[in-house]
Amino acid sequence: MFSLKPLLIGLSLVTLSSSAFALTTSEQRDYDRLASGDLTEIKQAAQSIVANNNANPEVLDVLAEFVAQNYLNAPEYQLDTIAWACRALGETGNPRYRDLLSAIVESDAHKKVRKYAKKSLRILPSTQVTQYVAGTIDLASIRTTPKTVGSSLTGEDKTLFDIASGNLIEIKMLAQKYTATGIPSQKVGDTLAEYFAQYYKTGQQHQYDTLAWICKGLATDKNGRYKTLIEDAEENSPIRAVRKHCPDDIDGKGPYYQAGTIDLTSIASKLQ
Template identity: 25%
Template sequence: MKTLALALCLTLSLFSLTLSAKTLTEAQYIEVFQGEDIQQQKDALASLVMAGMSEPKVYNKIEENLQKSLPLAVDRHSIDYSAWLLKGLAYSGDEKYIATFNAVIAGDYHSKLQKYARKSLKILDQYKVWAPILSNKSLYDDKFSQASNVLANALRSDVLELKLNAAKRVINQNIDSEQINEVLNEELKDTRLLKHEKQSIQAYAYMAKALAITGDEKYKPTIEQLAQDSSEKKLRKYASKYLKKYY
């Protein structure tokens, strides 16, 4: 459980660390990973947290770079690079890379790399669920960017942690998109996952804040409904607070 908690904390921290990370196309990702700029590669790896990137060619290239980096990972900088590649590979959610992580854990590598490989296994397990949701193009709207569509998928999902992180991302990036606002509005009208549990209440509270921040009168009735009728007292208090602050 402690290892899982550490892995989840790592993933959560990456959501905040990559607020400005730009989502790239498949060709752009491959171009970056074929290059020699390590910092550019790290930035690209960080952006995969919520990129909705499912193209195998991208992750195959990451694994190729990882295999090349491992024998050279003997100091702080080289170990850090390999660690980023491990994390990036985990965002694929592809079980075929379990063998890669296990080989690092069992191999003659630095203990820090073995630790990162264990964490990456936990992240991979999480992204087996998240990756198909983020990359599902069935609800994509061509009028909006890839990043917007991925966030919309996350907010529509039935995974509370994913909804929560997407809402935080909307707030922290000051995203005011018609697509995102409409999805938030619909999700808040039907709080189907709301329970008397901390994560559930937090998810809907952050979603309500993300919508209220727009100050758009169109969405005020939705926040008012939460403030008046939500089954959770804490959520009613949050919604009331947002009404006073943003309207």
């Protein structure tokens, strides 16, 4: 399912701690959200894990512990968060969480939780690996985790950081906003365009909807700066959602944005 799966499954054979592996910016954000103990943050972390294919067991073990502690007697207000968590544990493709999901399916948990656990269980491979054991992570002890990288940013800096670091949930919301209101600055537009340029031919399924919204957002530029990029995507992207939502005729005489002009890695490193 994912190209990194064999590596991650191998990593899951060892005992994990909060310092076992270096986390990417996206993984650190998810870890901090999970460690916060806040239901809204935990749900956002689960959604981010699904959207970004974050499959690092160091992060997922924290999510698994939250599920293990709460799935059986969850109050109504927790159900949606736990359902998202079950979905995330399955979509990683890591069989480390198979026993936990099996226990949920066979339990007296709410039918919504059991439904998503069952769906996730079906897509996990049967590979024999060390299973996550409830109680391995002490959630109370990790709630002193530092704030997420980039969390202190505001305004345009936060926007640029979210795009450059590949935060799919934020990128999609930004693109939807720009589709309605227009792009706020050329700097933001160019950064969004560079992300689009890097993925409109090679993006994975979890990126399709976001890429389609980006194309619609870029098309609102009143000067047609992204004309050639959008038209190439409309003609040559293998992603149907992108071809469908990228207009094939945009006004604008240039200068046009050239892919590669913006260094996303440099922006993310500078702002983190």
